[in-house]
Amino acid sequence: MKISFYLNGKDTCVDVPADRKLVSVLREDLELTGTKEGCGAGECGACTILVDGHVRLSCLMTAAQAQGRRITTIEGLAENGKVHPVQEAFIENGAVQCGFCTPGMVLAAVDLLDRNPDPTREQIREGLSGNLCRCSGYVKIVDAVEAAAGKIGRGKSR
Ligand code: FES
């Protein structure tokens, strides 16, 4: 089945079985390996992408469900060669260890800050509760999202 969608700012078309998992289409057919596949069952958040601006788990979506949607993967966050403020804050706050959960965490944080630009630490924890990290105690990740909220806020007030 031919499936067309808008991926990271570009019109994209793939010819794949309609029921192929979207995470496999992204990673294998389109070579966007920033999206990770962990549990494959909707439990770890590693495969998080944004669909029409909202967090979705690409391991639970079929290719057909991407038809006509606006999809953003971690590869699509940087703009004009500059990393997104959330990515910058993850780096600056040492919130990346093995990095497996990081793309999903970053995208979940982008969605969270879009909905709530000034979240409390509790709201950040809750907003990222669908994303598991095997390496950290989450403290630095929460620090990073808090710092990103400050950066984005400052950017808006300029
Ligand atoms: S791989 Fe999709 S939620 Fe774990």
Ligand code: FES
């Ligand atoms: S940094 Fe390793 S799983 Fe989160």
